[in-house]
Amino acid sequence: MVIDNIVLSLVTRVEAGDGDALLEFHRASVAGNFTLAAGEREDIAFQLSVPWETPVTHLQGRRLAGMTMGVRTELSVAKAVDQGDLDEVEIHPLPVQEQILAAFDRLGFRLRHADLERGGIYGVRQELPFYQEIEFAAPPEYAKSMDEVEVTFVADATGTEVILEFDKRGGLLAEGRDTYARYRVEHTDAQTADWTSSVQKWIHQAVTSHSASP
Template sequence: MPGWAADAGLSVQTDLANPSTRPGLRLPGRVTLTASLGALRVDGVRLGLVVRVEGADGGQSLVEFHRAPVAGPFVLAAGERRVVPFALPVPWETPLTVVADKAPLGLRMGLRTEVPMGSEPVRAPLGPAVAADELRPLFVHALPAQAGILDTLAELGFELRQAALRAGRLPGVRQAFGFHQVIGYWAAPMYAGPMNELEVTLVTDAYGVEAILWLDRRLALSGGGHTSISRFRVNHVGADRTDWSKVLDGWLRRAIDRHAAAASQFRAHPHLTESPQVSRRPDPQEQGGDPGATAG
């Protein structure tokens, strides 16, 4: 249904060619504006991506993490209907809302349309107004490198526990946004001895994906809990030809070794909450690929 600017006589309708997309692609669609009462001066059309983020206090709030203009100022004549096509770039770091072919309830994303209007419309003496279109739901699917990691975890027996967006930045990790995505799993049987839970954060850029693995042992022999962190990186190029079972098993075994080593230090230092043995981030390698590709 169209959105309306209060008392302005402006209807705003946003339509997507396809609500499914991936990070790094472009989201095609159109915004249709109609002046129903009289001529209007429109200051532009803006699109924003909105998600629900969990704060440090456990509460949730809507956050617009990406905004882009798709049209500049123009005048709508009385009764005029104007269509504004767009191809919105989807940032590389956009969180996923579809994980291993599932859409967890905690992962919702919408497209918001805003149409600011001038304080002196062409005819009717209206005050400043902004028409905010209803949020259009989006479904963000994984890129091959992201899918290789998440799908293989499921194949190895890790059971999806939760998925959420948490406010805050990760120390030492280059991030575009002030929040990060956490995908939690119950440990697979073959890896369940040293850990109970695994949390995965994927930070993606134009060249690859940095995977941060959080291993958690709630009932350690020391009588407390222990969490350790390991980081790995994979490039987009060649991701579809990677032996992901071998890669993930290697990552997990190395992470478990660090986890066990840090656990011994944890017993000596009970206030230590993260492993000091974090794998070094590989040097960036520029790879091919068109950041502005359009979904087919």
């Protein structure tokens, strides 16, 4: 039997207006053009590079609630394609992303869950057709200003955009409006910056800007 091609694809669950569905967002050929005899087994070593924007599925050794991601193996034999089941994969945050998420935790924000929203973020360059929102419940000291904050990362080879959405139920920070903030951080700053101070400053800027809004 001639194996024409072996393709691995990354698949995740994305929310849309009419519900959610599994979506393939990355695929790569890892082997092909070889022959297997009846009963023969072949072990294939491979590496699968993932896009910079690939959403996080695990944080601090635990799976993020709401996240589903797997790798699917596709085998091409005699021009016929056979797709296998999904095998779960773990995607951990990039170092700078992990530092920012840890800073929210140190400031008392409690991780709730994460989800993927189909579409793009205005003004942000994206390669994938969706973005991730990682939701934290705000600590009591921010109760008058916000109930929760959603953190979105859109990464590339040099750094990541950090998009923050601050929400107050019944009206975010001011009469039903969501508060958004956007920052750019570099991968090289992951171990050198004071991320607790930086995140605290971002939160303060969001609260004070809306307090000053008419």
